[in-house]
Amino acid sequence: MMFYAEGTKLRASLFVCAMVVAGATASLLPVTSVQAQTRTLPDFTDLVDQVGPSVVNIRTIEKVAQRAGNGEMDEEMQEFFRRFFGQPPPGAPGAPGGPGGTPGTPGTPRGAPKPNRPQQPVPEEERPRGVGSGFILTADGYVMTNAHVVEDASEVMVTLPDKREFKAKLIGADKRSDVAVVKIEATGLPAVKVGDITKLRVGEWVMAIGSPFGLENTVTAGIVSAKQRDTGEYLPFIQTDVAINPGNSGGPLINMRGEVVGINSQIYSRSGGFMGISFAIPIDEAIRVSDALRTSGRVSRGRIGVQIDQVSKDVAESIGLGKAQGALVRSVEAGSPGEKAGVEPGDIITKFDGKAIDKPSDLPRLVGNTKPGTKSTLTVFRRGSAKDLTVTIAEIEPDKPAKRVSDKEEPAPKVAPTSAAAKSLGLAVSELGDAQKKELKLKGGVKIDTATEGAARAGLKEGDVILAVGNSEVGNVHEFENAIGKADKSKAVTLLVRRGEWAQYALIRPAR
Known part of the structure; x- marks a missing residue:
């Protein structure tokens, strides 16, 4: 019992000490830490009162052609009744009890010519299409919403929080950004x-x-x-x-x-x-x-006519770019501003008008926000060094399907004996034919005849065109062999490859 009592006293003393220490510690905590502990969840009530009156409900309606109704049947249904029952359907012209008929008299006999009647306009009916939201942008009735909310709507109805309803006019919608603006005839509205x-x-x-x-x-x-x-x-x-x-x-x-x-x-x-x-x-x-x-009523965006992709870390390190950044040019559209400026497949665009391109999606946004006709500067990384190109921005247009490389026959290119260096990478190459050079708008390169082992694992295929080994351009088989011979086979060998109209980098890693 004494041990329990002492133990109780001991525990009590320890508890008091703990409280004292905790109090001392709390007094030493920074003010910001104490404030962080006393924060409460936010109260949104004032915000609702402030912004709520500016938020509207948007209801869309579409008009669709209505099938014949009100007791009338279309001609196909009437013909069905004539063929299988020998008379028009009840209520139809010429039917018993119908217009032009008498009780008990047969209708129009089968095979009789159809009377010429004036075509009646097909009635339309309104159907609810969907419900969305929006908010008042200006006090004179401009309302912002999503483009997909009002897409294909015959009518747009805007209901305010005070239950007033207005038929809205569509000012414009931009599918690329999914932004739309509608206008209602009202003034003194609470704008956001x-x-x-x-x-x-x-x-x-x-x-x-x-x-x-x-x-x-x-x-x-x-x-x-x-x-x-x-x-x-x-x-x-x-x-x-x-x-x-x-x-x-x-x-x-x-x-x-x-x-x-x-x-x-x-x-x-x-x-x-x-x-x-x-x-x-x-x-x-x-x-x-x-x-x-x-x-x-529309949005004008800029374009330069290049297809881009991301730059992997391995490729960036192997070609001396350092870190994975920029936009890899996969192809350049013929006659586009990019082609006129000298952009080539395999270039890596690192800056646009001095603004860094950290990831590929940065480029179309910067170009798209540039007014067509503007002269801008593209900084590209090519063959180990940076180069500035001047490009005149054009206006964006609907995407065009990629142009296919011609499959027309041409004389078989001269096949060079495959060197030991090329074989070690799993490659056999040959000279690029003049017709293919012209089709791809290339000055040089070598065509892959076979790709096995390391080359196959890197994704290379027969018919691909090798444009560069590392940062060295290759115009023919001789230059390719020299570049491969100088490459360090203990490390990944980087190839710039053209496949059809697309350019990409491939890394052939040494066999383990």
Whole structure:
């Protein structure tokens, strides 16, 4: 008992000491740490009151041709009745009890000529097409939403939070950015405040207001999960974990200052519903697009006519680029601004007008935002060194299918004996024929006749054209053999290869 009592006293003493130490420690903690411990969850009520009146519901309607109704049947159905029942259907012209018929008298006999009747216009009926969201951009009635919300709609109806409904006029829609602007005839409307996207930080709280599943004025909240998220679209998206569902499209993403920082546009989902990953169009890009739509009804974008791909780390290191950056030019469109500027397949574009190209998607965005007719500077990495090219930006146009390389026959090229160095890489090559040089617009290169072992593992195929070994151009088999002979076989050998109209780098690694 004494041990228990002492033990109790001991434990009590230790508890008091722990409290004293904890108190002392707390007094020594930085103020910011104490503040962090006392933070509470954000209150969105004031934001809802502030921004809610600016968020609208968008309902779209489509008109479709209506089948004959009101007791009338189309001619095919009438003919069916004539053939199988020997008389027109009930209520049809000439039928018993129908127009032009008398009770008990047979209808038009089979084989009788059909009366000439004037064609009646096919009536149309209105059908609900979908429900989305939007927000008031200006007090005089301009409303921003997603392009896919109003796509193919015959009518667009905008309902304000005060239940007033307006028929909207479509000012313009841009599918590439998924931004659309509509106009309603109203004034004195509560417009949103536009935020500064550069101040948006990953981890900060944001809120969405919209009409998921048609449920108007629904508020959801979460945090910014990532910025500059590439999803294969034209714009970099803001990723959030805000609950976004069908019907939220076109609604605003709002920061804690009550400013719109994005337009809710897409979700990642395997079920069609919210799964914790949502994407919003950055408001600065959306405003730029909306200004163009309001000015001219369309968005003009620049193009240089090159097909690009990413640069792998291994390729970047093997050719002396250093780190994986820039956009690898896979092909150059004939007659395009890129071709006129001297861009070649295999070039790596590292800068556009002095702005670094960190990843391939940076290039089309920078070029697209440049006014057609502008002279810009492309910095390309070619054969181990950087080079500046001047390109005149053209206006973007619909994508053209890639031009196929001609399969027309030509004299068989002279086959050179394969050297031991080439064999060690699994390659056998031959001179490139004049017709193929002309077709591919090449000055030189060698054609792969066989690719085995290391070359096959690198993805090389018969018919590929080798343009360079490392940073050394090869115009013929002799130059190829010299370059291969100088290459360090203990390391990966880098080849610049042309396949059809596409250029790519291949790394042949030494056998283990």
